[in-house]
Amino acid sequence: MSFSLGPVGQIALGVADPDRSEAFYGEVLGLRKLFRFGGLVFFDCGGLRLLLEPSSEAIQPGSPIYFRVADIALARRELEGRGLTFIDQIHLTAPMEDHDLWMTFFTDPDGHVLALMMEAPKGWKPQPKASG
Incomplete structure (x- = not known):
């Protein structure tokens, strides 16, 4: 049996303020919030989970x-x-x-x-x- 990766299941973004980001992604963009665990906020993006996680480091936007x-x-x-x-x-x-x-x-x-x-x-x- 050969090995193969499945579809991407989750991506994560570091955020400075989880409450502010939760409001932006939920209220402005209208993404469906799955759950929140402490400062971690999870949204559904058509079957791909978006994790917003607090970062004490300077935020480095990626791709x-x-x-x-x-x-x-x-x-x-x-x-x-x-x-x-x-x-x-x-x-x-x-x-x-x-x-x-x-x-x-x-x-x-x-x-x-x-x-x-x-x-x-x-x-x-x-x-x-x-x-x-």
């Missing part, structure tokens, strides 16, 4: 975390309505043969880079906000 969404423009408007500030515009990252990859980036309270990503049909373009 971005990309959240897949069905409609990047709608998701961005919803998050902006919750007070989230993005650091760029929705942009085409990679035109593929059969679809296009669109992204937009933001940071959490500790400076971890996060992104929304959408695999869209060829030729899709974000629609401007409706004025109202």
